[in-house]
Every structure is written in C-alpha cells, then in structure tokens.
Amino acid sequence: MNVRLxxxxxxxxxxxxxxxxxxxxxxxxxxxxYKPIEGAPVPELRERWDDIGYYPLNAVGLHVALDSVRVRSAVAAADSAETLAEFMAxxxxxxxxxxxxxxxxGSLDFTVKLGA
Structure with a gap:
C-alpha cells in the first residue's frame, strides 16, 4: 500500500x-x-519524502495516522493564527x-469521520 493523502x-x-x-x-x-560555481547552472529544488511516524497496522493505528496528518496540516496552514478560534477554523x-x-x-459504502 502506498497512498498519497x-x-x-x-x-x-x-x-x-x-x-x-x-x-x-x-x-x-x-x-x-554550498558554493556557486561560476558559469554552472543553479541546482534545482528536489523533492524528498521523510518518514515521520509509525503506527500499528490496525484501525486505531490508521485513525491516529490520519489524525496526525490533519493536525500537522492545520498547524502548517495556521502559521498566522493568533487566537484559538482561528486555529480551530x-x-x-x-x-x-x-x-x-x-x-x-474510497468505495461507495465507506466513509471516514475524523475525530468521531
């Protein structure tokens, strides 16, 4: 399994x-x-994938992994939030x-409810 969330x-x-x-x-x-070499092209940005968490292979592990993504994404997106209400939004x-x-x-008979 390899899923892009x-x-x-x-x-x-x-x-x-x-x-x-x-x-x-x-x-x-x-x-x-890094020292630039005169006349050489500037190196390009590259993408790297770092492992940041390991979770049990069960329903609870999946829930915690998805919850971790949710919170990490919110923290990254809320860098300008100044109140708890803004962060919660x-x-x-x-x-x-x-x-x-x-x-x-997912399939039609499967839904995800985070935080439930």
Missing part, C-alpha cells in the same frame, strides 16, 4: 505497520557548504479537506 503527506504499509511520510523540498543552494477546514479526499477515493 495530501500534497505533503503519504501513507504506506510494509505489512506490519502504517508509515506516515511528509514531503520536503530541498534547496541545495541553502546547504551550509483552520483545523476544521483541514479535517473537511482530508475527509473529502479520502471519501472521494
């Missing part, structure tokens, strides 16, 4: 656990030892977006 998160399984991965963009020009929006993405890809 959002633009920045993916869930896979190795048969014994769920593994949550997060997409990172790497800019080689920001590396501490972002969390609610991220919950709805993740639930809709999962339900759109």
């Amino acid at each position: 959002t633009v920045n998160f993916a869930l896979r399984s190795d048969g014994t656990q769920f593994i949550l991965s997060q997409r990172k963009l790497v800019d080689p020009t920001k590396a501490p030892g 972002v969390l609610s929006a991220e919950t709805a977006e993740l639930g809709a993405a999962i339900n759109a890809a």
Whole structure:
C-alpha cells in the first residue's frame, strides 16, 4: 500500500505497520557548504519524502495516522493564527479537506469521520 493523502503527506504499509511520510523540498543552494560555481547552472529544488511516524497496522493505528496528518496540516496552514478560534477554523477546514479526499477515493459504502 502506498497512498498519497495530501500534497505533503503519504501513507504506506510494509505489512506490519502504517508509515506516515511528509514531503520536503530541498534547496541545495541553502546547504551550509554550498558554493556557486561560476558559469554552472543553479541546482534545482528536489523533492524528498521523510518518514515521520509509525503506527500499528490496525484501525486505531490508521485513525491516529490520519489524525496526525490533519493536525500537522492545520498547524502548517495556521502559521498566522493568533487566537484559538482561528486555529480551530483552520483545523476544521483541514479535517473537511482530508475527509473529502479520502471519501472521494474510497468505495461507495465507506466513509471516514475524523475525530468521531
């Protein structure tokens, strides 16, 4: 199993656990030892997927992994939130977006209710 949950998160399984991965963009020009070479093209950004969580291969593990994506996405999206109400609005929006993405890809008799 290898499922892309959002633009920045993916869930896979190795048969014994769920593994949550997060997409990172790497800019080689920001590396501490980077020195531009005159006349050489600037290195391009590259994408890297880092494993950020391991969860049991059961319903509870799946729920916790999805909840982790929901909260991490909300925290990233709410960097300008100054009140708890603003953060809760972002969390609610991220919950709805993740639930809709999962339900759109699932079968007709399967729905996901995060936080239930």
